[in-house]
Amino acid sequence: MDVALVMGSISDWDKVRVTTELLKKLNVSFDKHVISAHRMPNELQKFASSAKSEHYKMIIAAAGGAAHLPGMMAANTDLPVIGIPIQTKSLNGIDSLLSMVQMPAGVPVATVAIGNAGAKNAAILAAQIIALNNPTVADKLDTFRRNQTKEAINSNERLE
Template identity: 50%
Template structure:
């Protein structure tokens, strides 16, 4: 599936904990750079999806990652428990495939050609 829509893909690696300035700058500038959906994967405390969602009006899809003895449950709970006003769509633990498919479906709402390519 990614091969069919890869021209729409942009990858940036940022961390809410290790590179907070880069994460902040990326989230604030994403809309102006033509980005339409952000997929944010994080493990453990998994702050990245929520922090990005707090800084951008774009849809954010969170991917909980297995990163501790809790087998990803800590990441899942951190990603789904966002405060009111900070929406993060969350997929299953370690399921970036569904995050990508959801992003393509969101983009397909206003792009019938893309929608047809994914169907």
């Protein structure tokens, strides 16, 4: 597998489903897991510390609220970790975002936007990293980008 997609709670699934759809479209293989940083600390440590030996190339970690999941994953592996801040009811996802982007030096978490755009960008960023050594993913990513540009240019026709 290329990517381990980890959610802090099953309630995050609806928000990161678009990540899996885009990973599939870009030909990036992945597994899905629910691992709570707060309720499953032993499982988190075991998973993150063995992720490289399980042949993952990176981890995408989605969490809301205190959002310690991406940081704790990063603290327990030397694989790249991409954090998706999940939008929360209480603070609209700002709490999630801040907990991810304020990682101490030496424990990076590549953090994307809150919400749907971030969930999609996590898949694209993962594909960009995988594409460095995978020509099939590189081709899929190139096609995706060209189609995205074509759609934007063609949207001008709707202005008439």
